[in-house]
Amino acid sequence: MSLVMIGLEIHAQVTALKSKLFCSCRGNYRDFKPNTNICATCSGLPGTLPVINRKAIEYSAMISIALGCKVPNKVMFYRKNYFYPDLPKNFQITQYNVYGFSSIGVEGIFELDDLKKIRISRIQLEEDPGRIAYVDSGMNVTNSALIDYNRAGVALIEIVTEPEFTNPKEVRLFLNKLSLTLQHLGVCDTLLEGSVRCDANVSLKGGNKVEIKNINSFKEVEKAINYEITRQSSMYNRNIKVEFETRHWDDRKKITFKARSKEEEHDYRYFPEPDIPVIVLGDGFVSNIKDLMPELPLQRFNRFVSKYKLSEHTSNILINDKKLADFFESILKIHFSPVEIANFLITDFKSLIEDDVENIDYLTNMKVKPEHIGELVKMIEENKISRITAKDILIKIFDSGKLPSEIANSTNSFKISDEKILIDAVESVFNTEKSAVEDAQTNHEAINFLLGKVMKFTKGRADPKIAMRLINTRLNKAGT
Numbered sequence: 001m002s003l004v005m006i007g008l009e010i011h012a013q014v015t016a017l018k019s020k021l022f023c024s025c026r027g028n029y030r031d032f033k034p035n036t037n038i039c040a041t042c043s044g045l046p047g048t049l050p051v052i053n054r055k056a057i058e059y060s061a062m063i064s065i066a067l068g069c070k071v072p073n074k075v076m077f078y079r080k081n082y083f084y085p086d087l088p089k090n091f092q093i094t095q096y097n098v099y100g101f102s103s104i105g106v107e108g109i110f111e112l113d114d115l116k117k118i119r120i121s122r123i124q125l126e127e128d129p130g131r132i133a134y135v136d137s138g139m140n141v142t143n144s145a146l147i148d149y150n151r152a153g154v155a156l157i158e159i160v161t162e163p164e165f166t167n168p169k170e171v172r173l174f175l176n177k178l179s180l181t182l183q184h185l186g187v188c189d190t191l192l193e194g195s196v197r198c199d200a201n202v203s204l205k206g207g208n209k210v211e212i213k214n215i216n217s218f219k220e221v222e223k224a225i226n227y228e229i230t231r232q233s234s235m236y237n238r239n240i241k242v243e244f245e246t247r248h249w250d251d252r253k254k255i256t257f258k259a260r261s262k263e264e265e266h267d268y269r270y271f272p273e274p275d276i277p278v279i280v281l282g283d284g285f286v287s288n289i290k291d292l293m294p295e296l297p298l299q300r301f302n303r304f305v306s307k308y309k310l311s312e313h314t315s316n317i318l319i320n321d322k323k324l325a326d327f328f329e330s331i332l333k334i335h336f337s338p339v340e341i342a343n344f345l346i347t348d349f350k351s352l353i354e355d356d357v358e359n360i361d362y363l364t365n366m367k368v369k370p371e372h373i374g375e376l377v378k379m380i381e382e383n384k385i386s387r388i389t390a391k392d393i394l395i396k397i398f399d400s401g402k403l404p405s406e407i408a409n410s411t412n413s414f415k416i417s418d419e420k421i422l423i424d425a426v427e428s429v430f431n432t433e434k435s436a437v438e439d440a441q442t443n444h445e446a447i448n449f450l451l452g453k454v455m456k457f458t459k460g461r462a463d464p465k466i467a468m469r470l471i472n473t474r475l476n477k478a479g480t
């Protein structure tokens with residue numbers, strides 16, 4: 001038995017949907033004032049009937065297929081009964097695997113890397129509850145709670161893995177790959193605030209399983225699991241039994257804490273949802289969905305390597321940031337020079353935005369557009385500007401949004417290939433660096449030194465090839 005066993009339950013909102021799962025209220029509830037994105041159905045009034053969102057079935061099937069799951073022919077919804085203020089109907093409509101009917105995805109296999117695969121036990125489609133906002137009246141005293149039902153009824157998928165992770169790093173790798181897959185499918189924007197949540201169960205040495213609830217971002221999951229492993233190991237070392245329990249993750253204090261015991265005592269009394277009939281997907285359903293599916297990260301990686309002749313390293317960097325990969329491909333439509341453009345993006349371009357990584361939407365809001373990078377790289381290739389100058393120009397584009405040629409003109413940044421100007425520069429360097437000139441007759445390194453001086457003299461704008469030729473000519477002259 002492995003020392004550490006970790007399983008995950010991930011909730012991700014299907015953010016691409018225009019409406020909620022069972023009514024026509026908006027799927028994107030984020031811009032609404034509290035309790036204005038609700039109707040009789042999603043606020044659970046008696047006598048209302050849910051109507052299933054067809055796209056939600058299609059998107060969740062797409063996710064299931066992308067994560068290596070089987071999509072059954074018939075799917076069915078269940079009521080999960082519990083009382084909580086954020087749940088207007090006092091039950092959640094979800095899926096459950098019993099009586100030969102199953103959730104939208106089952107028996108998945110997701111490849112973590114060449115060596116390891118993680119089995120996914122099921123993927124289910126369900127409704128999100130509302131949100132509770134606790135009003136803090138100062139001194140850490142919480143004396144009232146407000147409820148916002150705008151989110152209630154938003155489509156959510158739950159992905160449940162087998163407890164097959166053996167360390168927090170595998171979990172991080174899985175979540176990164178999962179995010180990337182969901183982003184490529186274009187159905188779940190995992191970067192949106194509150195769009196993903198994760199529960200993790202952790203057990204050590206075959207002992208009791210501890211469930212950590214409410215981890216509110218993928219970034220926090222690894223930290224929460226690390227904390228829990230340390231906590232449980234230290235209990236083993238002191239011969240204290242680890243209880244089967246539910247704990248919460250406090251992302252401010254970075255600790256897990258025991259949930260109030262009432263929260264653990266659940267009997268959900270699942271029963272089939274009588275208001276939604278069994279959904280028969282039909283024979284052609286899965287193949288139709290497969291036809292509609294966008295390119296997945298691995299396929300895109302293979303295409304980048306074969307079609308664009310990019311290295312695996314470069315392709316990986318691009319694919320791991322979907323928006324950057326999209327940006328790259330839109331530049332190619334303007335100037336088709338894949339290798340040069342990819343290299344420019346992952347070095348010069350990325351080094352400028354790296355300081356601003358918190359701004360996850362950098363590619364949407366910035367002034368640098370595909371035509372800027374296209375023109376800039378073309379100018380490097382045509383030997384009009386140096387690579388160093390290109391980076392300076394890029395900084396100016398970030399600020400002004402002006403075209404590279406315009407900036408190069410106004411800042412006098414074009415390379416100097418005019419021989420008359422360069423002969424003067426060489427002459428001037430030869431006059432001031434007499435001993436280096438003498439050395440250069442026998443020592444090649446001294447020639448490079450002279451070239452460096454010419455570059456400095458022209459503020460980096462001299463065309464190095466021409467400058468080198470002129471230096472050699474001048475040296476030959478001096479030698480005779």
Ligand SMILES: [Zn+2]
Pocket residue numbers: 020023024025037038039040041042043153
């Ligand atoms: Zn509604």
